[in-house]
Amino acid sequence: MAPNKWLTKEDFAKVIDVNLLGLIDVTLHMLPLVKKASGRVVNVSSVTGRIASVGGGYCPSKYGVEAFSDSLRRELHPFGVQVSIIEPGAFSTALVKPLIEDVQKAWNQTSSDTKEYYGQPYFEKYKRCSGEVVIGFWSWDFRLESRSLDSEESELR
Numbered sequence: 001m002a003p004n005k006w007l008t009k010e011d012f013a014k015v016i017d018v019n020l021l022g023l024i025d026v027t028l029h030m031l032p033l034v035k036k037a038s039g040r041v042v043n044v045s046s047v048t049g050r051i052a053s054v055g056g057g058y059c060p061s062k063y064g065v066e067a068f069s070d071s072l073r074r075e076l077h078p079f080g081v082q083v084s085i086i087e088p089g090a091f092s093t094a095l096v097k098p099l100i101e102d103v104q105k106a107w108n109q110t111s112s113d114t115k116e117y118y119g120q121p122y123f124e125k126y127k128r129c130s131g132e133v134v135i136g137f138w139s140w141d142f143r144l145e146s147r148s149l150d151s152e153e154s155e156l157r
Contacts, residue, residue, distance in 0.1 A: 001099060002106035003126065004055035005114055011106070015057030020064040027072070038080035043069045047089045103127050 023043060034041060048054070049062035066085060073083035107115070107123050115123075 001054040001056040001058055001130075002103045003118070005118075006106040006110040007056055008109070012057035012060070016061045016064070019058065019061035020068070023065055024068055027068075031076075035076065035079050035081055041069070041072060041076070041081065041083045042086060043083070044086045044088070045069070047087050049085075049087060099130050100127060103130050 027041060027043070030041075033039070043065055045065040046058075046062040048059045049066040052059035052063070069083050069085045076083060103126060107127075
């Protein structure tokens, strides 16, 4: 996760391959069994599947999960198959801790023209703010997530 201009197509592809195409692949392979059982598909997206907050492949991959799940929901409804999406908010996991390293790596790989355009002060501020987001904004209390999933308002029915 970094400003889009600092990233390569491969940076986007790595994330989209796992978060979106991997989910689609597994779902498509399981559909015959789910359909036969009139089961349920539950996909994990993110709040960033609705509001993009950072550059890179993460937000587009989660938007894709939302779109795939919505189309699948309409497609499978006549067969009694329910499709649900879980959209966790900002919970800090092992995936967000390397954020500052990712920002540094993206800056290191970008062209000198891009570095000149953005400038060192922008990079330093972006890096600092990224660290503050991870440390100050993201919740480390995973009980909040489980409470919201267990509440009556959040039942997947």
